[in-house]
Amino acid sequence: VEAVGTSVKSLAVGDHVIMSFPWCGSCANCQRDMHSHCQKSFAWKFSGTRPDGSTLLSRNGAPVYSAYFQQSSFASHTLANERFTVKVRKDAPLDVIGPIACSGQTGAGAVFNSMKPRPGDSFAVFGIGAVGLSGLMAAKVVGCDPIIAIDIHQSRLELARQFGATHTIDHSARSDVVAEIRKLTGEGVRFSLETSAQPSVLREAVDALMPAGTCILLGSARSGTEVTFEMPFLQFGRVVHGVIQGESRPKEFIPRLVDLLMRGQMPIERMITFYDLAGINRAAQDSAAGATIKPVLRISR
Numbered sequence: 001v002e003a004v005g006t007s008v009k010s011l012a013v014g015d016h017v018i019m020s021f022p023w024c025g026s027c028a029n030c031q032r033d034m035h036s037h038c039q040k041s042f043a044w045k046f047s048g049t050r051p052d053g054s055t056l057l058s059r060n061g062a063p064v065y066s067a068y069f070q071q072s073s074f075a076s077h078t079l080a081n082e083r084f085t086v087k088v089r090k091d092a093p094l095d096v097i098g099p100i101a102c103s104g105q106t107g108a109g110a111v112f113n114s115m116k117p118r119p120g121d122s123f124a125v126f127g128i129g130a131v132g133l134s135g136l137m138a139a140k141v142v143g144c145d146p147i148i149a150i151d152i153h154q155s156r157l158e159l160a161r162q163f164g165a166t167h168t169i170d171h172s173a174r175s176d177v178v179a180e181i182r183k184l185t186g187e188g189v190r191f192s193l194e195t196s197a198q199p200s201v202l203r204e205a206v207d208a209l210m211p212a213g214t215c216i217l218l219g220s221a222r223s224g225t226e227v228t229f230e231m232p233f234l235q236f237g238r239v240v241h242g243v244i245q246g247e248s249r250p251k252e253f254i255p256r257l258v259d260l261l262m263r264g265q266m267p268i269e270r271m272i273t274f275y276d277l278a279g280i281n282r283a284a285q286d287s288a289a290g291a292t293i294k295p296v297l298r299i300s301r
Contacts, residue, residue, distance in 0.1 A: 008082050016094060018086045020101045020250035021045065022070040025083065036109075036245035045069045051081075074277065076301045086254045092262055096269045099130065099294050100257050101250070104268055107134025107195070108257055109246015110216045111142065115191045119143030122185050126171075126205050127195035128156035130271060130294040131218055133163055135193045137266045140164030148181060148189065153290045159271065171201075181208040188213060195219050199227040202240075212237035272296050 001015045011017065022045060023030055023038035030038050038044075040051070048065025049055050055063040056072060056079050072078035088097060107130070117123065123144040125132045128151040139147050140163065149160035150169045157168040169180050182188055188210035194202045197219030206215045206229055217240060229240070246253070260266040271293035275283040283295035 002077070005082075011082060011085060011087060015087050016090050016092070017080075018088055018097060018101045018254055019069075019071045019078075019080050020084050020086055020105070020248075020254060021245050022051070022081070022084050024051070033249065034247070035249055036243075036247050041244075074280070074297065074299070076299050084250070086250050088255055088258050089262070092258050093269075095274070095296060095298060096272060097258055097261065099268060099272065099296060100254055100261070103130035103294060104134045104257055104266070105246045105248050105250065105254060106218060106243075107131040107136075107193070107246070108138040108266065109248040109253060110193060110218055110243050111135050111138035111191075113247045113253070114216055114241060114243050115193075115214060117142050117144050117191055120145055121191060122146055122148075122189040122210075123191045123193070124148040124150065124181055124189045124205070124208055125160075125193040125195070126150045126201050127219065128153070128160045128293075129195060132193065132195040133160065133271055133293065134266070134268070135195070135218075136160060136163055136165060137268075139191075141260065141265050144191070146184060148184060150177060156290065156293070159293070162270075163267070177204050178207045185210070187211070190214070191216070193218065197221040197225075199225060202227050203229065206238065206240055207233070209238045214239040214241055217242045268294075274298050276300070 001011055001013055001017055004011055022041055023035040024040040027039040044051055048067055050067055056067050057064040066072045070081055070084055121144050123139040125136050128149050146166040147164055148167045149165040150171050151157050152172040160168055167184055169177055171177055174180055188208050190213050192205040192208055192215045194205040195218045209215055261268055273292040274296050277297055277299050286292040287295050
């Protein structure tokens with residue numbers, strides 16, 4: 001933090017912070033402490049303006065719509081709202097903990113806040129990107145067993161093993177992933193985590209559940225994307241639960257994740273590849289190709 005407004009109470013110059021998602025604090029969901037499901041959040045994330053409709057910047061008198069997630073993007077400095085800005089411990093490396101606000105909070109929050117598994121509960125994660133690996137690490141912290149990782153990239157499956165997966169399944173080499181999961185677990189998994197946003201994969205994540213099991217949907221599909229399930233199968237207590245941002249209360253949850261990282265229980269740094277700003281297109285290409293898990297831009301000040 002380099003400067004604060006006169007009304008800011010919880011932050012001071014010199015504090016280390018992470019910027020998280022916006023929430024209004026007054027809608028019906030916020031009143032229930034469901035901040036990630038804020039009814040104004042979508043507009044505040046993607047309008048490019050502040051909550052009051054103004055813009056952070058202008059150029060030659062014209063507004064610049066830069067307030068993506070109320071944070072701005074690809075900049076060395078930004079104006080941040082106190083409510084969405086989380087103070088963190090100063091001994092944590094800022095370039096490593098930055099991704100906690102998005103993929104870390106989403107994947108780990110789905111496990112800690114939404115699933116709330118017990119030690120020994122079976123767990124499967126579909127898609128070993130930054131979100132899936134964050135969920136896998138959280139399942140490892142809780143003591144889930146078995147932990148099954150499913151992906152199409154062998155390099156990612158190998159990383160999943162290093163992060164705590166007890167079993168891995170190469171989706172590209174298996175004709176029936178659900179049968180393979182049932183072979184490993186007997187009646188299916190207690191929890192599944194779907195991060196791919198592919199309808200066929202979501203169906204597999206649900207079909208792999210044991211009775212009274214829960215599938216958490218994290219993958220963001222395009223509007224209009226549909227998936228079908230067998231009604232009798234769901235009637236045996238199986239639940240499909242859509243989750244945004246790990247159903248987190250960021251000011252409490254992000255410091256918890258930072259503590260886990262600093263204790264070595266969530267080694268997020270091992271999935272990061274750093275790029276300078278000039279390499280932004282290469283970062284996007286590597287991410288799309290599966291060559292990197294979490295590209296992070298280092299921007300010179």
